Structures are given as C-alpha cells and as structure tokens.
Amino acid sequence: MTTPDPVTALGYVDPPPPGVLDAARETLWSAITREMLTTDPSDDQTVPQTARHPSPEPRARRRQSGPPDPGS
C-alpha cells in the first residue's frame, strides 16, 4: 500500500450521507420532469421517428431510480 500524497491526504472528507445525494437528485428530477412535460417530442429532429413517441419507460425509470416517495 502506498502512502497518499500529503496534499491528497489533506483533502480527505467523509462521503456524504445518502439523504444528501437523494435530495440533490430530487432537485434534478424536478428539472427533468419540467422538461419532459414542456418539450414537444415532435420538435426534436435529431431523434429517430420511432423514439419520438411517448414511452412509459421514463415514468418506470422514475419509479425505479428516482428519490423515494415523500409520503413513504
């Protein structure tokens, strides 16, 4: 095992509690949801036609990887 560089060692901080990361991700999800609700998929000419149709997957992924429901 190598000894860390003294400058590197000086900067050690403990990892954040999961709640901090969850709260920050929740802020991001709000921005994502806003964009998904306001963007007309037909505006995006870079997306193949088959991918432009609304898909249930974003909602499913939201449930899977999004922040916990505040009520739970």
Next chain:
Amino acid sequence: MTVEPETDGTLIQRSARGRPDAFVEVVRRHEVAVHGFLARRAGRQVAADLLGEVWVRAFAGRDGYDPAYADARPWLFGIARNVLRAHWRARQDANPAADRAEDPWDEVVDRLDSASRAPALVAAIAALPPAERDVLLLVAWEQLTPAQAALALGVPPGTARSRLHRARAALRLVLAEEKA
C-alpha cells in the same frame, strides 16, 4: 461477452436528444466526487445545499457538452466551481466587510480535519497564487489529470501543466525546509 458501459459523453448526448432521464446515470456516477469537491472547499453543509444546483445547471447546459469527452468530471467540477464562486459572491454581497469573496482559503483549511496535522503544508498551499492552487487541488484532491484540470478551469493544457509544476515546486521547497 462483456458490454462496455456507456460513457458519460454518450449518456449526456442521449439526454439531450429526447431522453433527459439518461442524465441521472451521469449524476449517480459522480455525485460523491462532486459533493467532495464542494465539501472540501465550503464545508459539508454548503455542499449539501449546493449539490442540487450543480446538477440543475449541468442538466441545463448539457446541449453544449462535447460527447467526445468520455469522462464528465472536468465539466462537472467546472460547473461546481462556478456555483461555489457564485455562492461566495452572494455571501459577500450580504456582508460587504468580508474580503476574498472568491478565494476564502482560510475558511477552507479551517474545515479540513487533517489541516491541524500539517500546518506547514497548509501555509504553503495558502501562499500559492489562486490559479496555481486551483490546478494543484484539482489534481491532488479530485484526481484529475493536468489536461482534465485545464478543461475544468477553461485554460489551455500547457497553462495548467506549468501552473501545476510551479505549485509542486513551491510545496517541495517548503516541505524540504521543514524536514531540514
């Protein structure tokens, strides 16, 4: 057969082309590192307060990301740095008597648990010009290469390398004197 994970660049590009939720995977990969960047410089409470703002700004600016850059950390640290500077500027506006709004190094070291064990090193880092210190700490603390640090700071790679060289030379001198 192993499937290579998508690069940050691919995910960010996909998030800008109709799948905004793809951006969340980029966040998951780097959230501890970006929190660490903020916590080392502003303390854990401020880091907790600002992390979400970093993600929102990054998400809003993802159209400008060059997907050829596989690793998004330099870009994210650059955004985190801007968020932090805005935070310090706002704090100074609220308290005009405070100085060094964008470089409150004294406060940074006060928050580091290990600072009291290395006072000479802390003093040497404090004495560095801020531009040299920025590169040094992106390499030593955030584990970026000098070229990645250049990207984060928006300077040419050669400039970052020479700043890093000067910073390390200054620290070596101080640490050698301390040992003598």
